[in-house]
Amino acid sequence: MCELLGMSANVPTDICFSFTGFLHRGGGTGPHRDGWGIAFYEAGGYRDFRDPHPSVRSPIARLITDYPIKSHIAISHIRQANVGGVRLANTHPFTREMWGRTWCYAHNGQLKDWQALPLNFYRPVGDTDSEHAFCWLLATLREHYPEAPELPTCNDAWGESHRVFWRLVHRLCETLRDMGVFNMLLADGEFLYTYCSTKLAHITRRAPFGGAELSDAELTVNFAEHTTRDDIVSVIATEPLTSNEAWARMEPGELLVWRQGRILARVTPE
Template structure:
């Protein structure tokens, strides 16, 4: 199992606070010691930092934690390897370009018989089930015509592909095309939208407390999605199996429920 963290915000926002909590799980409070990665969008621009070293010991991770990298959309992952060795090419998040946008993706879980998924437009570089599933998924998505669909239509069209991956095992996923953040749940994924008036929040993993009121403006809307709630004193939405939620600029724009 791995840990996922995503953010969608209406203003460029510093992920450091949430990332601190995730960092500690990367080999200290959790077993996820087989690499980590984080992808940041700045407008259409995208950059990712990936490292096969344990997150809690990584020089690079400390830099990201301290470096004020403000972004509207972020996807992060720490890894406990199950499919594919501990190598750079197996480290999430993965990214590919489609329709002139960088798509970024991270997966938590394990898939069976993933090798038979046909990858058409995209080929995996590493050996993980996760990257193979991403290449298949994006090939499938490329056949949807985005110009002809409203955002929720698009999510409804994508949903059966995600359900298919869930039928192969555990598929908790975060994905973004720079504008939208997609979160899909099989077993564990929670989200929270924070907006003014901001209260105080305390991280579960380390002794760190931030008053959001001093860090943000009254118009800020910030949604955080994580494998498990990162804070004690806030109410997180726990997603259900087969549920897909879509965020834009911090706001929930679409929700497609799973089957009962």
């Protein structure tokens, strides 16, 4: 099964440390050798890198570890193919436009009878259950919300309109969870959504910062040397990436809405 990695931060932050450990699971310490990808939201823009080859041997992956791309949101995925061949078109993360924003999505798990999900506005490019589900999910959101919920001017002023939208995202994720295993990362440049079907873990780092040791590579870092006291950086992964930190496990059926490194909302099954 695939693995996921995400980041949400309140300042432009590189994900080199976490990604270094993560890429070793793509054919090194893990069996996920069927492709990998990573996406960044930075300075109002979006860019991604995808490769259908194992990340542990990928020159492109090594570039990411050496090139500190600083972003507020990042999503990464390493693939162990179940549905669809090993090729670039089937490599996560997938992207589509909605409301003038680039939406990015990655899925861990396998769905049954996914071909029955109706498609209208969006169509898959590849032939995976993951991309099909993404097209269905995004089109359903677009059908309910032709225009994006307006962002408040104050971080503490999130109104009921946003909460109704977040509950809709949660309901759609629950529908997909009923079809199999559906762990998801979804982002639009403003928010990062993480949904847990079976397993996702997260950690939030803030002052006072300390040191961390990767579980999958011989690498340590002292975050105090690279941060300020106002920085907040949260990392989400299928399995914890460090051996000396306390990661929190998400509950099955739980949706977390992240913004600027903080959990803005938590939606659970009723």
